[in-house]
Amino acid sequence: MDLKQHIRTIPDFPKPGILFYDISTLLAHNAAWRACVEQLAEKVRPWKPQKLVGIESRGFLTAAPLALELGLGFTMVRKRGKLPGETVSYVYELEYGTDTVEIQADAITPGERVVILDDLMATGGTMAASVDLVRKVGGEVAGAACIIELTGLGGRDELGVPFESLIQYEE
Template identity: 65%
Template structure:
């Protein structure tokens, strides 16, 4: 199955000149979505994760069912103020300003092997920040995985762990 057949390009979203790669049609097609999860499971399994970590919010859509398929736990990395309880935060630079992400303080135990997931790899800034945050809490970050990678933005260069992408777009 060609998973790219289930990715929709939307011109000028969220602003003029941007081509948005929409994964919604993939999620809506049961057979294609199962194939994507199966392929990710095959690619992630060799990294032997104890947990999968999803980055808010579309990363949750990928990491949660994949964790279920692998029979392991799922943890959320969210924007500041979205998680209850004690949290560990990490602030990072964006093109224009900064952002802060958090993980619950007891979500990942020191030494646990994790793979971090998001729906799409663009510039790599958020993934790099999530990896830094997880290392702050003692995680052994083994890999990063994505449904889609926009290779022309060179985001992989900012991610210092093996990166797995099911689909790549060169423009």
Template identity: 65%
Template sequence: MDLKNHIRPVPDYPKPGILFYDISTLLAHPEAWHETIERLAAIIAKEKPDVLAGIESRGFLLAAPLALRLGLGFIMVRKKGKLPGKTIPYSYDLEYGSDTIEIQEDAIKPGQRVVMLDDLLATGGTMEAAVALLRQAGADVRMAACIIELNFLKGREKLAGLPVTTLIQYDE
């Protein structure tokens, strides 16, 4: 099955000149969504992770069903102030400003093998920050995986040394 056929391109969203790749059409198609989960599960299982981590919010859509499918736990990487209890923050620079992401303080045990998930790898800034946050917390981050990669934004380069798997790539 060509999963690319289930991604809807939306021109000029969220602003003029941007071509947005919408996964909602993939999520709405049961066979394509099942195929997505099964392909990623087969790849991720080889890393023998203890837990999967998803980046807010579309990364949750991917990490949660994969964790269930693989019999693993799932942790959320969220924007600052969205998680209850004590958290571990990580601040990072964006193209125009900065942001902070967090995990709960007890989400990771030192040495746990983690696979990091999101729907899209674009510039790689948020994924790079999430990996750094998990490592700061003592995780052994084994790989990153996404449904879509925008090759022309070179986000993979920010994750040098970390295996990255994506199911669909766009070159423009």
């Protein structure tokens, strides 16, 4: 199935000059969403993960059903202040400033093989920060994956781990 046919593009969102790739149309189509999860499973399975990590918030939609498909646990990387209990933070650079991502301190067992997922890879900043955060809590990052990759932005080059995507755009 050609998943690209199920991605809606919305120009000038969230601001002028940005072309937004909307996965809500993919999620709404049962057969396409099933095919997406199955294709992600094929990409991720060879890395032999023990747990999947989803990046807030659309990465949750990607990682949680894939974890069920693969019979794995799932945990979240979120923006600062969104997770209950003890958390571990990682601060990373943005083009103009910094941002912080967090994971629950007990979410990953030291040495556990983890794959990190999101819906879309652009510049790779948040994904790279998530890789560093998982390593900070002792996880072994086996790879990272997403549904959509904007190849012209070079995000995969920032990760330092194997990376797979299902759909590529030259943006």
